[in-house]
Amino acid sequence: MRTGAIAVGVLLLVAACTVAFLVGGVHLSIADLVAGRGEEGQTARLLASLRAPRIGLAALVGGCLALAGAALQALLKNPLADPFLLGTSGGAAVGAAGAALLGLSPLLSPAAAFVGAAAASLGVALLARRGGRLDLQRLLLAGLIANAFFSALLLAAFSIASGEAARSMLFWMMGSLADATPRKVAALFPYALAGAAVLVAAAARLNLFSVGEENAAALGVDTERTKRIVFLASSLLTGVAVAFAGVIGFVGLLVPHAVRAAFGNDQRTLLPASFLVGATLVVAADAVARAAIAPVELPIGALTAALGAPVFAWLLLRTP
């Protein structure tokens, strides 16, 4: 099952990357790319050098968000958990935007986003606690409150920022992969790898959470430590994704559900497969964003939200 799921994920991702490489507002001819001389060859190589890093960034960002969502859902035993809905993305955006507003180096923006994301997750988790347990309703309400608060902060920052800074606020609010560079992909990669490794390593322990915390503890899991690790790792993944691509919502909600429906609820399968399918989804969504109304681009955050909100509604109707 596990190898099967991962093989399917890899195949989907490769297919999405190939299609995404070939579509866009401007036609890319493979013949010109491989053997083109003169202007045609130059144009094809230029397009390739713009599209390849963008696809790479889309894949990493999508993978991080979906994996963070899958891990949070397992930890909270809540199918509606998602870094976007729980305010983690909003906290990350406020962190990154705040760093930009203070004139800090762009190199610090992932760190600032991580701090924002971790603070948001922690705050939401504390708000949602009741008698030492996370309460489902309170969790969603706390996420709602956190999002409203972060939106307010971003809007306030947006109205005092001018020119360049205001534009970067918009970037964090709407999500965009438009300024992907090989350097950004390389910078995101180690964070994504570290966060993903920690979560996948915790997959077996997360499985035991599904039978309840007390039972997991009885089976020898250090539950508090696992909770902390999973919270921090998913905050890290969300934080860096937001720092590099702004807020792209609902990926962390949609993808784990699709994967669970297809391959079951074993976290050892679910987590790596969610990463691959999340990468696939954002790569595909970005291809649509680039090609749909070219030469103008759709904001990718709006696209994933338009897809995600109806699915959320459907899940809500099905949840008893």
Place this chain on the structure above:
Amino acid sequence: MSVIARQTVLYAIASFSLLVGCRAERAKPADRRSVSSPHRVVALAPNLTEIVFALGAGDSLVGVSEYSDFPEAARRIARVGGLEVDAEKVAALRPDLVLAMAEGTARGAVSMLQAAGLPVAVVPSGSLDAVLSGIRLVGARLGRTEEAERLARDLERRRADVARRVAGRRRPRTLLLVWPDPPQAAGGGTFLNDLLREAGADNLVADRSGWPVLSPEYVATVPVELLVIPDSEQTREAYARAFRSGPLSRGPVTRARVVRLDESALTRPGPRVFDVLEKLAESLS
């Protein structure tokens, strides 16, 4: 978050179109009620301030928008807000005429002022024709119909001269970028699209209405020959960065001819846009 984000985006787009000079619908027929010439005028956009000064009525201005910096005398007039107009500040100036643009973020404040019974003239700006009828409209409301007619005729004559000079010339494929990164262009249905066409340039995004934000791929591959950009202290660094390492650093656009035009004259649909028209036509000859 998403609802608020969407509102923010709309707000930003609206703000930006106001910044670059407002896209507007056609002129409403001028309100021809006879008014004794107003002497407490508030202009809610920098191009409106310029029109009032050009008609020789600068003395009657008691309030202007934040960005009104031309002519020099406009800097000394009280400010009533920038992208967001402060309706109460405007009302406190007890104006007998408020000049507003047909579109932009000031609309809310404008309808408040109208509802409060203040005389508001809404001035169009979505084309060069609209700029001229806007001048005539402002002139009529200021009781300076003759001055406005003289100014508009003069601008029309200069416009016709330009048309004669550029007739039959080859039209370079052109982009006018009002912002470099992400690249935002003047599209169809804007006064800057008219400006490009009448100066003898072929706007590559004339079929996109408004102010489209262009994708990096498009900008890197479009066979552009002429790049028209606004020039000012505030924009110079952003364009320099875009040429160095941003969207203007690769592909045919790096070989395009670049014409820099004074930002405040280029992006405001006022009388000076006809200076820019002559200058651009000149530099293309």
